[in-house]
Amino acid sequence: MRHIIHADLDAFYAAVEQLDNPQLVGKPVLVGGRPENRGVVATASYEARVFGVHSAMPMKTAVYRCPKGIIVSPRFNRYKEKSGEVMNLFRELTGLVEPLSMDEAYLDITAAVEAGQRPLAVALDLKARVFAVTGLVVSVGVGTCKTVAKIGSDLDKPDGLVVVQPGDEAEFLAPLAVNKLWGIGPKTAERLNKDGIETIGELADQPLAWFAKMFGKRATNVRDKAMGLDDDAVHIHSATKSISSESTFANDLGGEEELRDVVERKAVGVAHQLEKANLKGRTVKLKLRLADFTTFARQVTLPYHTDAEEPIKEAAWALLEAELEPGRTFRLIGVGVANFEDESEDELPTEEKERQLSLFTDGSLPVEVTD
Ligand code: DCP
Numbered sequence: 001m002r003h004i005i006h007a008d009l010d011a012f013y014a015a016v017e018q019l020d021n022p023q024l025v026g027k028p029v030l031v032g033g034r035p036e037n038r039g040v041v042a043t044a045s046y047e048a049r050v051f052g053v054h055s056a057m058p059m060k061t062a063v064y065r066c067p068k069g070i071i072v073s074p075r076f077n078r079y080k081e082k083s084g085e086v087m088n089l090f091r092e093l094t095g096l097v098e099p100l101s102m103d104e105a106y107l108d109i110t111a112a113v114e115a116g117q118r119p120l121a122v123a124l125d126l127k128a129r130v131f132a133v134t135g136l137v138v139s140v141g142v143g144t145c146k147t148v149a150k151i152g153s154d155l156d157k158p159d160g161l162v163v164v165q166p167g168d169e170a171e172f173l174a175p176l177a178v179n180k181l182w183g184i185g186p187k188t189a190e191r192l193n194k195d196g197i198e199t200i201g202e203l204a205d206q207p208l209a210w211f212a213k214m215f216g217k218r219a220t221n222v223r224d225k226a227m228g229l230d231d232d233a234v235h236i237h238s239a240t241k242s243i244s245s246e247s248t249f250a251n252d253l254g255g256e257e258e259l260r261d262v263v264e265r266k267a268v269g270v271a272h273q274l275e276k277a278n279l280k281g282r283t284v285k286l287k288l289r290l291a292d293f294t295t296f297a298r299q300v301t302l303p304y305h306t307d308a309e310e311p312i313k314e315a316a317w318a319l320l321e322a323e324l325e326p327g328r329t330f331r332l333i334g335v336g337v338a339n340f341e342d343e344s345e346d347e348l349p350t351e352e353k354e355r356q357l358s359l360f361t362d363g364s365l366p367v368e369v370t371d
């Protein structure tokens with residue numbers, strides 16, 4: 001039996017801002033772009049969330065809902081630094097750490113539990129260490145599978161701690177809404193709700209034949225998850241879902257020629273890294289951050305796998321060219337390649353794949369994603 005922790009920092013960007021600027025402690029903090037520039041909320045402190053502010057909301061709406069909110073521009077390098085500190089602490093506890101983004105990871109703590117430690121004690125110790133060393137608060141879920149651990153970490157936020165005992169998985173999941181299951185996005189949830197299936201328990205009760213009809217290849221996987229029995233291991237290497245290179249500029253760039261140069265440099269860097277890692281990918285991704293911090297990604301899938309500069313550069317440039325508008329300038333440009341040769345394309349549900357692809361090397365999630 002496995003014992004898995006899912007750990008996710010509370011209001012990550014906002015918490016780092018409060019840590020670095022004590023004047024912000026206890027205040028509603030809105031991290032993101034300025035409202036007058038059509039900025040978006042990256043995250044909000046819990047003090048702001050009581051006003052109904054959340055990630056990806058237009059800053060204008062956020063300020064309307066929370067007029068006392070203090071707007072802070074994101075400082076991605078600082079978040080990356082703090083993320084590194086936290087991940088290092090995770091790795092002191094176990095070598096089996098799978099980061100999912102800058103502020104969350106799965107930890108396999110089976111060895112510690114088998115050596116006699118109680119899962120609750122391991123989790124409490126981890127929370128205390130993260131706070132003592134980094135000053136950040138982490139919410140933790142503990143269970144015998146990833147599904148239960150991940151849902152658990154989110155249930156009791158902020159400063160959450162949920163431990164689900166072996167044998168209690170199905171009972172724990174049963175009353176929760178189906179959209180809490182990894183891989184069940186809004187569209188699938190809507191379809192299930194139409195069929196009268198609102199909770200994970202109601203989903204788990206369906207016969208296997210129904211799952212096969214509804215989810216095809218994913219049937220047993222979704223069913224196992226709904227029952228809290230999924231057997232997914234913590235993968236240390238899953239971070240290499242994509243290889244990318246990005247730069248933030250001191251002055252926002254807008255000229256076609258300078259943009260072309262950047263794309264070329266990024267493409268060369270990525271091709272080089274791919275070659276070193278012995279990987280070839282089919283999907284070329286472009287990440288853009290505008291002057292107002294709006295961040296989004298565009299991608300194109302090539303007819304073949306590659307690690308060569310030229311096709312990556314051409315694809316990335318075509319994506320960027322489509323985004324050029326008079327007066328539009330770019331604060332950050334990233335070029336990435338994903339969808340590697342040896343990956344089984346059917347392994348992950350599409351929604352999950354898109355989520356993972358949206359993670360660039362800095363682990364940041366796009367503030368806004370459109371296709
Ligand atoms: N983020 C972003 N845009 C989004 C969602 C998140 O830029 N649409 C960034 C800001 C968050 C960080 O990623 O601080 C981590 O995302 P989480 O979903 O874990 O959100 P938080 O850590 O801010 O809050 P919590 O986990 O307490 O809900």
Ligand code: MG
Pocket residue numbers: 008009010011012103
């Ligand atoms: Mg978080």
